[in-house]
């Protein structure tokens with residue numbers, strides 16, 4: 766899948782966001798090493814605290830379907846500046862995806878690319894539990 770196709774997949778996923786409280790819709794498209802794309806959107810809840818971000822929805826969907834190896838993730842929000850993944854999502858993406866390429870985009874253009882290791886320096890992870 767091309768870069769722009771992955772971003773388009775994230776834009777489409779964003780349309781399904783449940784963002785009744787923040788009105789801030791986010792879409793994500795996670796690509797596995799074999800090219801499968803699993804999408805996610807943010808899902809809010811009246812308790813607020815049970816909200817799940819688009820990136821974690823995509824990762825948990827992927828894991829629950831048996832995917833284990835990932836290459837990159839595209840994240841889309843309707844913001845002029847790029848919307849990077851929150852801290853909790855960085856932790857989850859690192860745990861299950863490792864040093865993913867993180868592509869940020871809005872509704873009209875790509876807005877930056879990062880390696881996850883740069884977004885989450887000095888991570889706490891399973892290596893420390895051994």
Ligand code: THU
Pocket residue numbers: 784787789790791806807808809816817818819820840848849850851854
């Ligand atoms: N959100 C995401 O889904 N991903 C991000 O990277 C940033 C924040 C969601 C959570 C909440 O539903 C809304 O955006 C506002 O924080």
